[in-house]
Amino acid sequence: MASTDINVGTHTHDDHHHDHHDDHHEELNFFTKYVFSQDHKIIARQFLVTGVLWAVIGVAFSVLFRLQLGWPDESFPILETLLGGWAEGGKLDPEFYYALVTMHGTIMVFFVLTAGLSGTFSNLLIPLQIGARDMASPFMNMLSYWFFFIAGVIMLISLFIQTGPASGGWTAYPPLSALPTASSGSGLGMTLWLASMSMFVVSSLLGGLNYVATILNMRTKGMTMMRLPLTIWAFFFTAVLGVLSFPVLLSACILLIFDRHMGTSFYLSDIWIQGELLTNSAGEIIEGGSPILYQHLFWFLGHPEVYIVILPAMGIVSHVMATNAKKPVFGYHAMVYSIMAITVLGFLVWAHHMFLSGMNPFAGSVFTLFTLLIAVPSAVKVFNWITTLWKGNINFTPAMMFSIGFVSLFISGGLTGIVLGNPALDIGYHDTYYVIAHFHIVMAMAAGFGMFAGIYHWFPKLFNGRMMNANMAYLHFWVTFIGSYCIFWPMHYLGEAGVPRRYFSFSEFDFANGFADLNIFISVAAIVVFFAQFLFIINFFYSIFAGKKMEKLNPWGSNSLEWTTPIVPGHGNWVGKIPEVFRWPYDFSKDGHEITPQTTSEKDLEDIPAVKRIPTR
Amino acid sequence: MAEYYYSKIHPKKFALWLGLGSIIMMFAGLTSAYIVRQAAGDWVFYKIPEVFTYSTIVIVLSSLMMILSIRAAKQGNKSLHRLGLLGTILFGFVFTLLQFRGWDQLTEIGVRLTGNPSGSFLYLISGIHLAHLLGGILVLLIVFIKSLIKKDPVKEILETSNPDRFLGLELASTYWHFVGVLWIYLFCFFYYNTI
Numbered sequence: 038m039a040s041t042d043i044n045v046g047t048h049t050h051d052d053h054h055h056d057h058h059d060d061h062h063e064e065l066n067f068f069t070k071y072v073f074s075q076d077h078k079i080i081a082r083q084f085l086v087t088g089v090l091w092a093v094i095g096v097a098f099s100v101l102f103r104l105q106l107g108w109p110d111e112s113f114p115i116l117e118t119l120l121g122g123w124a125e126g127g128k129l130d131p132e133f134y135y136a137l138v139t140m141h142g143t144i145m146v147f148f149v150l151t152a153g154l155s156g157t158f159s160n161l162l163i164p165l166q167i168g169a170r171d172m173a174s175p176f177m178n179m180l181s182y183w184f185f186f187i188a189g190v191i192m193l194i195s196l197f198i199q200t201g202p203a204s205g206g207w208t209a210y211p212p213l214s215a216l217p218t219a220s221s222g223s224g225l226g227m228t229l230w231l232a233s234m235s236m237f238v239v240s241s242l243l244g245g246l247n248y249v250a251t252i253l254n255m256r257t258k259g260m261t262m263m264r265l266p267l268t269i270w271a272f273f274f275t276a277v278l279g280v281l282s283f284p285v286l287l288s289a290c291i292l293l294i295f296d297r298h299m300g301t302s303f304y305l306s307d308i309w310i311q312g313e314l315l316t317n318s319a320g321e322i323i324e325g326g327s328p329i330l331y332q333h334l335f336w337f338l339g340h341p342e343v344y345i346v347i348l349p350a351m352g353i354v355s356h357v358m359a360t361n362a363k364k365p366v367f368g369y370h371a372m373v374y375s376i377m378a379i380t381v382l383g384f385l386v387w388a389h390h391m392f393l394s395g396m397n398p399f400a401g402s403v404f405t406l407f408t409l410l411i412a413v414p415s416a417v418k419v420f421n422w423i424t425t426l427w428k429g430n431i432n433f434t435p436a437m438m439f440s441i442g443f444v445s446l447f448i449s450g451g452l453t454g455i456v457l458g459n460p461a462l463d464i465g466y467h468d469t470y471y472v473i474a475h476f477h478i479v480m481a482m483a484a485g486f487g488m489f490a491g492i493y494h495w496f497p498k499l500f501n502g503r504m505m506n507a508n509m510a511y512l513h514f515w516v517t518f519i520g521s522y523c524i525f526w527p528m529h530y531l532g533e534a535g536v537p538r539r540y541f542s543f544s545e546f547d548f549a550n551g552f553a554d555l556n557i558f559i560s561v562a563a564i565v566v567f568f569a570q571f572l573f574i575i576n577f578f579y580s581i582f583a584g585k586k587m588e589k590l591n592p593w594g595s596n597s598l599e600w601t602t603p604i605v606p607g608h609g610n611w612v613g614k615i616p617e618v619f620r621w622p623y624d625f626s627k628d629g630h631e632i633t634p635q636t637t638s639e640k641d642l643e644d645i646p647a648v649k650r651i652p653t654r
Numbered sequence: 655m656a657e658y659y660y661s662k663i664h665p666k667k668f669a670l671w672l673g674l675g676s677i678i679m680m681f682a683g684l685t686s687a688y689i690v691r692q693a694a695g696d697w698v699f700y701k702i703p704e705v706f707t708y709s710t711i712v713i714v715l716s717s718l719m720m721i722l723s724i725r726a727a728k729q730g731n732k733s734l735h736r737l738g739l740l741g742t743i744l745f746g747f748v749f750t751l752l753q754f755r756g757w758d759q760l761t762e763i764g765v766r767l768t769g770n771p772s773g774s775f776l777y778l779i780s781g782i783h784l785a786h787l788l789g790g791i792l793v794l795l796i797v798f799i800k801s802l803i804k805k806d807p808v809k810e811i812l813e814t815s816n817p818d819r820f821l822g823l824e825l826a827s828t829y830w831h832f833v834g835v836l837w838i839y840l841f842c843f844f845y846y847n848t849i
Contacts, residue, residue: 246672247669
């Protein structure tokens with residue numbers, strides 16, 4: 038990559054700033070530097086490493102239940118060694134199967150793709166890319182991580198209790214979640230789940246408030262909103278979504294806790310157990326509640342949650358793609374407005390998860406309308422990604438590979454969303470493997486690819502200028518990319534045949550037996566992809582300590598501000614003044630320069646002749 | 655705290671307003687759940703106890719005290735500032751006691767936490783509001799104790815040039831007024847949705 042780096046003295050501004058913490062020489066011991074740190078870069082690392090560890094647990098769980106689904110009649114003695122009483126004779130206990138499915142969902146959605154993705158990159162990139170020394174409130178930022186940590190510890194404890202973790206699905210619908218006696222996981226496991234999620238909500242709120250306040254108020258001179266990298270726009274709207282929707286989940290959880298422990302009946306009504314009406318501790322019949330109320334409250338968070346997961350990935354992909362295609366992002370304004378549209382519409386579609394819960398058909402058609410409308414901004418984004426690549430001077434870095442993979446997965450998974458958004462079709466597809474295929478491709482896999490792209494791209498900034506091994510990364514990409522399609526594509530066929538999700542075994546049903554071989558195929562693919570992730574894990578942890586040091590300050594030829602900091606930035610990010618910004622971050626291949634950093638003023642451009650003309654294609 | 659180029663409002667104040675937005679979302683969720691559940695029928699109507707009217711008056715008085723206190727602080731009248739804070743906190747405690755009395759009266763007329771959801775919602779929503787208010791009292795207590803500590807006179811003179819010297823007080827006051835207004839909304843909500 039022969040880039041013509043423009044090394045001009047970065048402009049700084051001191052007329053409006055009186056920075057007290059230009060030089061941080063406070064004495065830091067190990068605990069204040071790496072554990073209870075208020076430095077956004079360290080907090081980003083904490084989120085990332087915690088997220089990666091949770092990802093290993095969450096994905097390992099999926100392998101365990103894929104073993105059951107692929108080979109329902111086999112027994113695996115190793116399972117008994119690993120899980121003890123949960124897999125007696127090497128066969129998973131059905132109760133534990135549900136616990137695994139529930140925990141897989143909870144861990145992946147909240148701990149990995151919310152905290153691990155948005156937590157890591159919002160923390161790392163917001164101050165670095167807008168030109169701020171730290172967050173609006175570094176202390177709140179630290180609390181945000183530690184609340185997440187406590188949430189994680191509580192969830193981890195729930196994995197090891199005798200009655201097992203929560204097992205009513207990651208959505209925790211009542212009555213399974215509201216009646217401690219409903220299943221073994223509905224007892225202590227569910228209580229711990231609720232405690233953990235409440236801590237998680239607090240963590241997300243503290244983080245989100247900080248991100249929004251920082252982006253709006255702490256940009257450096259010249260960094261107008263329309264000069265922000267698309268990553269920052271994505272994190273901004275992600276935080277807005279979180280700040281407005283997580284409190285509603287907390288409300289739902291509080292009502293659920295009262296139903297469980299105080300004898301109220303917000304979600305419960307006329308529950309018959311073995312021919313007798315359920316009563317509370319005072320001996321009164323529990324009546325008058327509505328489980329659908331919970332579904333409304335839950336999905337008011339739950340749907341925005343999928344955008345909380347996917348928007349940061351979209352932002353990362355947009356940025357990585359423009360940087361490595363050495364082309365301006367196509368339709369920057371359209372990208373910003375489409376994120377905005379997705380955010381607004383994201384709040385108006387929650388009930389499409391509930392078409393089969395019973396709802397006024399008119400309400401159903403309104404929710405269908407908004408759901409299908411989301412396809413418009415999504416399609417705008419896809420179009421712009423592809424046109425950004427079009428005739429680009431592409432460097433196929435690992436981050437770029439994962440970004441392109443993201444677009445592929447987002448298209449494949451997004452199209453089935455249009456099918457599921459129609460109530461008439463959803464009647465057939467609801468609670469089948471079609472839904473699993475849809476949301477795993479469009480949300481889980483795509484967001485995962487966005488996360489990988491982000492890690493490979495910003496690894497040098499995260500870990501003291503060290504790089505990850507590219508060859509291992511390429512191998513990791515190809516196995517994961519092909520493997521993901523092998524796992525989830527066949528699930529569409531299962532779903533179209535009506536194979537229901539959440540079932541322990543299908544061997545009792547003739548129509549599903551025809552898919553036994555397909556299920557084995559899916560399980561084998563899942564196991565291969567699982568082990569391929571160790572290519573990443575080994576690369577990741579090895580590179581933290583012994584990765585190759587980057588040779589120049591700006592390894593990918595990026596225009597944005599984070600690469601103007603020293604290789605190992607201290608707390609405060611820039612030595613001396615914060616650089617001033619003169620342009621948007623996507624001036625690639627302009628006037629004969631491959632890159633034109635945001636800190637280049639018009640005057641600098643005149644001073645420096647075009648060293649190398651980009652050949653016109 | 656440095657000044658920021660595009661900042662028209664202190665970032666921490668802005669973060670607080672955002673936080674208030676998320677508290678609003680929480681109560682919007684709860685009160686809309688109330689409305690949806692009420693519309694579904696099987697709903698026991700009752701009269702909201704009179705005590706809640708008094709507690710509403712008390713919370714307004716407490717907010718007035720807060721305004722008095724912050725004005726005194728900006729005029730440099732320290733004793734009035736402390737007195738105002740103390741009044742705010744005391745009215746806050748009175749409000750708390752009145753809320754407990756209100757729950758007692760609810761129980762006396764047969765509306766219990768575990769009965770029909772119409773009662774459960776009132777207990778729960780007013781309880782969550784009270785939790786937010788107690789958090790406010792805690793913050794006010796910290797501000798009050800800080801105002802009692804005697805400062806080094808040199809530092810005090812230096813402090814007068816700090817534009818953010820009332821930041822903590824202003825944050826506490828914004829939150830306190832918000833909790834008050836939130837209760838007035840909840841009171842009106844219950845008043846018009848009960849008998």
